[in-house]
Amino acid sequence: MLGLRACRTVLNNPIAYRLSTARLLSEQVSADGTDAIYIANVEGRRNNSPILLGLIDYLERTSASNIGFFQPVAESPFPHSITGLPRHVELLHNALKLKRDPQDMSAMSAQDAIKLLAVGNWNEMLDQVITSYQQYKKGHDLVILEGISRGGAGLVNTMELNARVASAIGTPVMMALDARSDSTAESLVNSALIARQGLIRNQAKVMGLILNKVSTANGAQLEKDIRAGLKDIGLPVFGALPRDPLLSSVRLDEIKAALGAKLVYGPEDAVLDSAVSEVIVATGSVDELLGQLAASRSRSLVVTSQDRTDVLLAVAAARLLGSTLPISGIVLTSAGSARSEAAESALRVCYGGQEGSSHLPLPVLSVDMPAYDALQAMSKASAAILPTSHAKIEQSKLLFERHVDAEALATELAAPRDQRLTPKMFMHQIMQQCLEKPQNIVLPEGMDKRVLAAAAEIATKKLANITILGKPESIETEARRLGLDLSACTIIDHTESLDIERYIEALVEARKHKGLTPEQARDSLADPNAFGVMMVQTGDMDGMVSGAAHTTAATIRPALMVLRGPESPLVSSVFLMCLPHKVLVYGDCAVNVSPTAEQLAQIAVTSADTARAFGLEPRVAMLSYSTGTSGTGPEVERVAEAVKIAKQMRPELMLEGPIQYDAAVDPTIAAAKIKEPSDVAGQANVCIFPDLNTGNNTYKAVQQSTGAIAMGPIMQGFVKPVNDLSRGCTINDIINTVACTSMQSLGVKGER
Structure with a gap:
């Protein structure tokens, strides 16, 4: 609620007040602040109408922003609705004249969400929500999302649902808490604290709290006591809408x-x-x-x-x-x-x-x-607010303007915010790039059923144009046995390919400094990995993925012969670590056993390029067992020397070291260990390990202990992408690696 002075400001000079707030919104929100707010009712109720109406109306009046409204899971329609639209979608679209098609304002029905959640398919649900939301978000400066409500559809534990969705999308949550006639400040504070803990536990960021339906008898004192109760934990209360006779009436x-x-x-x-x-x-x-x-x-x-x-x-x-x-x-x-x-x-x-x-x-x-x-x-x-409830709609707008500290809310919206790239959003961006510009990827292991299953799914989703190497008759027989549709894939028998002579010529030319003969080249190309690499080298394919049935050496050796680049003489690897709340790049975890200082520097700058190719702004931490000058010894000195070399190679790169892992990724620990201003400490997203032993064990430890998805190893240092799979890979691993290979190809072509 606005204080007395603020209320007088609004009443005596509303134009000046609105202009100051509009300036905050129009100048800063789109540049540095959040581009979405997730309004979640703490108890999963459907009582957010006055808050939504007031907030969106206020934002549209006081800023030049194009405001949108979106429901991850659509609520039920109004009784006897002609449109069949979710009730708040219909209300806000009609009452506030929102521009987009209301059919685009929700991701899925409650029934569809229940079907997915009933079998534990969280990932599919979140993928659908993110895809629909990202599509809707285009053309909007700020989107107000309404959290999932119980609404009689059978959805339970809505707080966890809302936390997971908000965390996956990467938007802060504004909690809405309904007061009852007998609510005390203590009970409401406890409800807010419990809800906040539930959101944080599921990696959601909490922006603040708005109270609703507060008794007019003691509302001012109640709000004051609640603010005091939440002050110590830093949870702002932006206002308290009173229980209003008009809104409570049946019309x-x-x-x-x-x-x-x-x-x-x-x-x-x-x-x-x-x-x-x-x-x-x-x-x-x-x-x-x-x-x-x-x-x-x-x-x-x-x-x-x-x-x-x-x-x-x-x-x-x-x-x-x-x-x-x-x-x-x-x-x-x-x-x-x-x-x-x-x-x-x-x-x-x-x-x-x-x-x-x-x-x-x-x-x-x-x-x-x-x-x-x-x-x-x-x-x-x-009592409800319908699209035809003109008096209630106007009253909601008025109550919001009178009882919510809109200037404080606008300031919070405009505040610079850590633009987290959540794993779900990261994967969504990769898949969208693949859909928009599908690359030509060759899979040499045509008799591995996991490879065939992945190829079928990739082709169905149109993520890439897939070529499979092997005997067409055998592959088609296996596909029928597995119930797979490979009709959209190209199957080539590399032993009878009409392109063999062209590839022999290209291979001989590439290896002429080694004295390779045509006969030797022909023998080499009998290997499907070597053949696949030549398809990439000649431009017939954009990338290759192998290793499900071959060793790393068998996969990488042919690429080392023809695809090593002059600017990156060292081949190395990274893993994309999709942690619960962020994405990190780990290197090198698969290739170089004991890199020298020069090699560590090369791995660092190459890994930074890879991070940028995947949409991350690289902040590189060169890891060691000590931070700064706190330790000594040959291993620390090697890392310190690598830092100097890397900075000479790329002066503009945000790169620091030696630094310990905890100080690199945790802001609180970084603040305690590093007193100088730093662009990397506490916010590193590229971690360079001093040797293979440390890197390989760390990525596996993090993967096992946190449930992180480890995408890789992604090979670096080739002029065109060739990537290796683990022989224990899953179908999903193959799909993800093909997607990553496509992203690398787009980076090589400069098309990202």
Whole structure:
């Protein structure tokens, strides 16, 4: 809630206030701050309407940003909705005139999410959410995401769901917490702390808290006490929306929606956004009904059967004669016979309003059910904000502006923020690049069933154009046995290829300094790995992936003969370590056993280039068992010398060392160990190990202890990409390695 001074600022000079906030948003949010906010109700309730309406309206009014709205999992539609859209999608699209197609504003239905989660398929769910969100995000400066609610769809543990989705997307969470009439500051603080812990435990970042439905009796003191209770842990409270009588009221449009009723009398734009405080069932005489209405002190809804023309005419006559009956509308039930055409004509005139009349047209609704069923349905109608709830929509905007410290929120949005690249987003970006520019990749191991399964999936998803080496008849027979569709793949028998002479000539030319003869070249090309490498060397293929059924030496040796680059004479490798909340590059973990200082420097700059090729801004840490000058010895000195050489090779590179692993990747430890300003300490994303023993064991230890996905080894130092698989690789490993090979190829071509 705004303090007294802030409230006076808003009231006395709203234009200046809005301009200052608009400047914060338009100048900084898109440049340095967050580009999305994830609004998650702490208890998984669907009570976020006032917050969403107020926030998006405020942002659209006070900034030049193009604001979007997105639901990772679509909630259910409004009762009897014609569009079938999720309720908040329909509400916000209509009320705030959002530009994009509302069909694009959600990733999946709750039913689809339940099917995936029921079998533990978190990855597929998150992949679908990220793909849909990234597509929707294009063209928006800021997107407001609404968290998953229980909503009667069967989704449970919504806090974990929201934390995982927000963490995967990499957007901070704004918690929304509903107060009850008996809520105390202590109970609300505890609820906020528990929710915050749940979010943090699942790697989500928490931006702050907005309270909702706070009692007006003690709201100011309650908010003050909650702020005090959360101050020590640094959780900001941006405001507290009060429990509002208008928002809590049931209106005629909500009853219409609950009944699935039709408007039969009154103009198309009839005013349905009026309060309904009581229901009067007109079963008696007209005199009795008019007496009840005259005595009523609140707005009433009259329910009667469709054959009570006398009731309709009597109410219309009373209004036309100047009576101020407190009536919101009339509902006609299905009982009784239909009205005559003469009665219909008269009623259309009476209830459609007359030019010059001081009375608004009175809406008359019809429902195809008996009075008892209609009354039962009305009793279950709950207060909601519909697209037609104009008064509630405007009240929501007003409450947000009055009770949320929007300037503090805008400042938080504009604050420079660590732009985390989450593993899910990282993989999504790689796959999107592959889809947009599929590369030609050769797989020499055509008789390995894992390779065939991966090839089929890659071809189906159109991630790459796959060529498989082997006997076509044998491969097709195996594919049928496995139920695989390889129709989109090219299968080549390398022993009978028409290109063999061209490859022999190219190989002899590449190895002429070694005196290679055509006969020797022909013998070499009988090996599928050598043949695949020559397909890459001549440009027929963009990259090769092998090693599922061959040793690393057998895979890499042919590439060493023809693909080693003059600018990178050293071949090395890295692993892309997809940790739960970030992506790191580890090198060298597979090739060079005891690199010299010069080789370590080469590995460092090459690994930085690889990181950049995969969309990471490299911050390189040269690792050792000591940090800075805290230790001595030949191993530390070798790393220190490598740092000097690497900086001479690439002065612009953010590279530091010697440094210990914990100080390289953990900001808190870095602050304790390193007192000088650093672009690397605590934020390194490229870790260069001093030797193969350390690197190989570290990547496996991290993989096993954290559940990280280790993508690699990805080979470096070749002019065109050739990558090695582990012989224990999975189908997913092969797919990921093909994707990485495609990214390297795009980097070589300068097409990323």
